[in-house]
Amino acid sequence: MGSPDFALPTLEVLYQHFNVVGVVTQPDRPAGRGKRLRPPDVKVMAEALGLPVIQPKSLKDPTALEILENWNPDVIVVAAFGQILRDNVLTLPKFGCVNVHASLLPRWRGAAPIQSAILYDDVTGVTIMKMDKGLDTGQILSQDAVSIPMDMTAGELSDRLAQLGAGLLVKTLPLYFNGEIIPQPQEDEKATYAPKLNKSDGQLEFSQPADFLTRKVRAFNPWPGTYQFFDCTRLKVYQAHVEGSESLKHGGRYVVDGLPAWGTVRGLLVLDEVQMEGKSRVSGEAFLNGAKNWIDEEEDVK
Numbered sequence: 001m002g003s004p005d006f007a008l009p010t011l012e013v014l015y016q017h018f019n020v021v022g023v024v025t026q027p028d029r030p031a032g033r034g035k036r037l038r039p040p041d042v043k044v045m046a047e048a049l050g051l052p053v054i055q056p057k058s059l060k061d062p063t064a065l066e067i068l069e070n071w072n073p074d075v076i077v078v079a080a081f082g083q084i085l086r087d088n089v090l091t092l093p094k095f096g097c098v099n100v101h102a103s104l105l106p107r108w109r110g111a112a113p114i115q116s117a118i119l120y121d122d123v124t125g126v127t128i129m130k131m132d133k134g135l136d137t138g139q140i141l142s143q144d145a146v147s148i149p150m151d152m153t154a155g156e157l158s159d160r161l162a163q164l165g166a167g168l169l170v171k172t173l174p175l176y177f178n179g180e181i182i183p184q185p186q187e188d189e190k191a192t193y194a195p196k197l198n199k200s201d202g203q204l205e206f207s208q209p210a211d212f213l214t215r216k217v218r219a220f221n222p223w224p225g226t227y228q229f230f231d232c233t234r235l236k237v238y239q240a241h242v243e244g245s246e247s248l249k250h251g252g253r254y255v256v257d258g259l260p261a262w263g264t265v266r267g268l269l270v271l272d273e274v275q276m277e278g279k280s281r282v283s284g285e286a287f288l289n290g291a292k293n294w295i296d297e298e299e300d301v302k
Contacts, residue, residue, distance in 0.1 A: 001025070001097075003040040006158055007079035009166035010100050011042060014077060015049050017170050021071040022052045024064070026082050059089055068092060074177075077169065078131065079162075090131055095177060097131040100165040102158070104143055105129060106191035109136035114154050114161065116194035118219035119212075123147050124157070126165035128172045130183050137191075139183030142172040153221040199224045206250035210242040210267035228262070230276070231293070238281060239272040253294050259284040260294055 001024040002010060014020050023046040031038035046053045052071075056064035065088060068076075075095040078085070080102075090097050103113035105127040110116075117124035125145035132138040144164055148157060175181045202224045204213055217226045217240045226237045228251070243256050248263030255261065261268040275281040288294060 001076060001081040001083075001085075002042045002079040003082050004080050005041045006102070006162045007042050007081075007100075008045055009162045010077060010079040010169060011045055011049075013166045013170045015051070018173070020049075020051055021073055022054065022067070024054055024056070024059075024068075024081070027055045027057055059083055059085065065089070075173070077173075079165070085131060087133065090133065098141065098169075098173070098176070099127075099129045099131050099136075099138065100169055101127045101129055101136055102161045102165065103127065103194070104145060105136060105140060106186040106188060108192055108194040110194040111196035112194040114158050115197060115219040116192075118148060118152070118154055118157060119215050121148065124161070126161050126168055128165070128169055135193075137186060137188070139185055141176055141181050141183055142168055144168045151218070153218045155222045197224050202226045204228045204237065204262075204269070206262055206264045206269075208265065210264040210269040213264060213269050214240050214242055230291070234277040236275040236277070236281075237271055238274065241270050241272060243268040243270050255288065255295060258288065260288045260291065 003026040011020075011023065023042060025040045025042040025046070028037040028039045028043075030036065043053050043055065054064055054067055059065065068089065069092065073093045075093045076089070076097040077100070078097055079100040085097055101113065102124075103109075103117060104123075104125045107121075108116045114124070123145055125143055127143045128141040129136070129138045130141060146160065146164060172181065197220070202220050204216065204226055217237050220226045221238060227234050228237070229235065243261065244267045246267070247265055248254075248268065250263060250265060252263035253260065254263060254268060256268055256270050259270050259272065260274075261270040271284040271287070273281065273283055274287050276287070
């Protein structure tokens with residue numbers, strides 16, 4: 001059970017090492033400017049591999065449950081599926097439902113563990129977990145940790161964790177099936193939560209330090225993206241770095257070594273790559289060449 005590209009390495013290794021009896025993924029969704037129906041990435045791979053695929057709107061659908069029962073799986077592997085599994089699914093396989101989760105549980109339970117790890121941590125990883133009714137509260141089978149490079153975006157970290165999780169899964173499942181791994185309960189008192197993100201969460205707040213805002217730029221790339229407004233138009237920020245540590249006018253506009261910058265409570269947020277709404281993505285230098293009113297009278301070139 002999976003939907004986006006994060007789940008593809010998991011499906012691939014399962015196909016290579018086990019007998020995959022079926023794939024469950026989300027329904028096709030409208031996407032792009034034309035709003036044409038687009039299949040989930042997992043559906044595309046499953047069909048290319050010749051695997052049976054179902055796309056129920058909800059696993060409450062009796063037909064979907066009947067198909068699952070007919071497939072009679074020993075285990076259900078879940079990776080970024082996007083639907084809640086209820087008791088009738090969790091208890092269906094002999095070995096239960098096993099989840100590939102992109103954090104070191106119990107840290108960052110929830111929908112946005114990768115973004116939260118970039119925002120607040122220097123190390124993250126993957127957890128193979130036996131699922132229960134709670135939100136990422138199931139018993140841990142195995143974990144693997146990696147450091148987060150200071151220039152890595154959420155998209156890049158997602159790709160890395162997807163591969164790491166798939167590799168760990170294929171090592172873990174045989175040991176779990178043979179009883180060589182005893183599932184371990186999570187330390188609930190150490191749990192943190194990573195709620196689902198909205199587009200509005202990407203707005204940059206200059207009352208926060210510039211070093212945190214650079215993390216946010218990386219954490220929200222590619223989605224939901226980060227932005228602020230310039231000349232009443234949304235200015236998307238794709239890459240940025242920090243200069244200095246002094247407290248400056250919040251949102252004051254500056255120029256640093258030929259690049260646009262915003263003042264924050266601590267340091268300057270220097271814009272390396274941006275995009276004005278309705279225009280092309282450009283370097284900070286190219287943007288500044290066309291933004292003649294970037295500097296106000298009160299602000300400085302540094």
